[in-house]
Amino acid sequence: MLRREIIIVGSGPAGAATALRLAARDPRLAAGTTILERALHPRDKTCAGGVIPKGVRLLRRLGLELDVPQIRVDRAQVDTPRSRVGVEEADLCRVVRRRELDAMLARAARDRGVELRENEHVRALARDGDGIRVTTDTATYWARTVVGADGSGSQVRRSLVPGDGGIVARALMTDVSVRDTPWNGCEQRRYDFDFRSCAQGLHGYRWAFPCLIDGRAHA
Numbered sequence: 001m002l003r004r005e006i007i008i009v010g011s012g013p014a015g016a017a018t019a020l021r022l023a024a025r026d027p028r029l030a031a032g033t034t035i036l037e038r039a040l041h042p043r044d045k046t047c048a049g050g051v052i053p054k055g056v057r058l059l060r061r062l063g064l065e066l067d068v069p070q071i072r073v074d075r076a077q078v079d080t081p082r083s084r085v086g087v088e089e090a091d092l093c094r095v096v097r098r099r100e101l102d103a104m105l106a107r108a109a110r111d112r113g114v115e116l117r118e119n120e121h122v123r124a125l126a127r128d129g130d131g132i133r134v135t136t137d138t139a140t141y142w143a144r145t146v147v148g149a150d151g152s153g154s155q156v157r158r159s160l161v162p163g164d165g166g167i168v169a170r171a172l173m174t175d176v177s178v179r180d181t182p183w184n185g186c187e188q189r190r191y192d193f194d195f196r197s198c199a200q201g202l203h204g205y206r207w208a209f210p211c212l213i214d215g216r217a218h219a
Contacts, residue, residue: 004115005032007134007143009122009156012045012098015149016105020062023112030113034143036136038121041106045098046173048209050191052093064108068100069212075190081199095191095209122150125159132160169204178210178217186210186217 006022006029008015015035023030050073056066072094076087110116124135125146134141148156152168178186185192185208194206208219 001133002139002141004034004141004143005029006034006145006147007132007141008033008035008147008149009134009154010148010150011035011037011041011106011109011116011118012102012149012151013105015147016102016109017058017062018147018149019109019114020064020105020112023109023114024062027113034115034117034141035106035109036120036122036134036141037106037116037118040118041103042099043102045102046171047098048191048207049096049098049101049211050093050209051096051101053091056094062108064105066094066096066101068096068104069215070094070096071186071189071210071212071217073189073191073210075188077190077192079192079194079196081196093191095211097211097213122155125156127160175211175213176219178219181219183208183219185219 008018015037019030019033019035022033051066051070059066073092074088074090076092078085078087106116120136120138122134122136126133128142131142131144132146134143134146146156146160148154148160150156154165157165178184183192184190189210191209192207194208197204197206211218
C-alpha cells in the first residue's frame with residue numbers, strides 16, 4: 001500500500017487548481033500529494049469551455065497565463081420561450097478547448113512537484129483508520145486527506161458521502177466547422193443559449209460557443 005499525504009481524484013480544473021494552490025502554499029506538502037487521473041492528457045471533456053475573467057485572474061494568482069488557443073467573446077445572445085436578450089460587454093469570457101486547458105493545468109501541477117498519475121482509474125474508496133484507502137486499477141493508496149475532483153458522477157462522493165447524489169444531467173456536444181453552418185458567432189465573437197425547447201417540455205437547453213480547432217474556427 002502506497003502512503004501519501006493527500007490524494008486528489010481527478011485532474012481537471014478543480015483538481016489541478018487544488019494541487020497548484022498546495023504547491024504555492026507549501027512545496028513540501030505538494031511533494032506528498034498525488035493526483036489520480038483515469039485518462040491520459042490531452043483528453044476530451046464535454047463542456048462549452050468558457051473561462052470568465054475571474055478565472056483568468058485566478059490563474060495569474062497561481063502564476064499561470066491562459067496559454068492555450070482561445071477566442072475572446074464580447075457578446076451573448078439568449079433565446080427564451082418569450083423573448084431574446086442580448087448582452088454586449090468586452091471580454092465576457094475566453095472560449096478554450098477543455099482538452100487543452102486541462103492538460104495545461106495538470107502538467108503545471110506536475111511541474112511544481114505534485115505527482116500526476118494518468119491512466120489510473122479509481123475503483124473504490126473506504127475509510128481506514130484516520131485516513132482513506134483508495135484502490136485503483138493498478139495500486140492501493142492510503143492518505144489522510146482525499147479531494148474529490150472527479151465530476152458529477154464522482155466515485156469519491158458515491159463511496160464516502162451519504163445520499164443518492166441527486167439528479168445527473170446528460171450533455172451531448174459536437175464540433176462543427178463554421179464553413180458548414182450559417183451560425184456567425186465566431187465572426188461576431190458571440191455565444192448563444194437557447195431555452196425555447198423548454199416550452200415543449202424538454203428539461204434542458206442548447207448552446208453554441210465559438211472555438212478554435214487546429215487554428216480553424218468552429219462552433
